[in-house]
Amino acid sequence: MRTINPWINFNGNAEEAFAFYKSVFGGEFTKIIRFKDLASAEFQVPEKEVDKIMYIALPIGQHNVLIANDVPEFMGGVNESENRSKILVSAESREEADKVFSGLSAGGEVEGDIGDTPWGTYAGMFRDKYGIEWIVEFDPSL
Structure with a gap:
């Protein structure tokens, strides 16, 4: 990671x-x-x-x-007064991004499916089963 x-x-x-x-x-x-x-x-x-x-x-x-x-x-x-931040996980590969996204979002609520973005990354976002908001992203340009 x-x-x-x-x-x-x-x-x-x-x-x-x-x-x-x-x-x-x-x-x-x-x-x-x-x-x-x-x-x-x-x-x-x-x-x-x-x-x-x-x-x-x-x-x-x-x-x-x-x-x-x-x-x-x-x-x-x-x-x-509510959660207004997300935790961004920058993965080293699409496969790692998929694994982290799938694992952390289990039992939670997906807000944006993981996939290619208009700005050139592979990303998705969700709220986990504990209410924490996450973005998982792989940027092939890094």
Whole structure:
């Protein structure tokens, strides 16, 4: 397994929060994807959400990455009193991703089946039987 990193959900202020985190931790963002970057005929994005963050990553130290996204309105708001973060498992292969996804999601609720993503990774997300939210991803470019 490559790494396990925290993934935080925001209600439209991920970019602001990450600018703050960057001012504290230093470093540079390795990737910023906005919802408009993924817009297509199959994935239509409302105008008011095109500039929201789909994915932002800030490396912290040599092996850790803090990741976040804005939750689109159609998915409902994030309640700060509830779980608003996910644990991201970065697998070393598709096979490892499938094994981890299958094992951890057993008895839980799959929110996004594991498969190829529009941004070039192989990923899926779920809430395990204990209510913890996970994303399992394999990025062949790493």
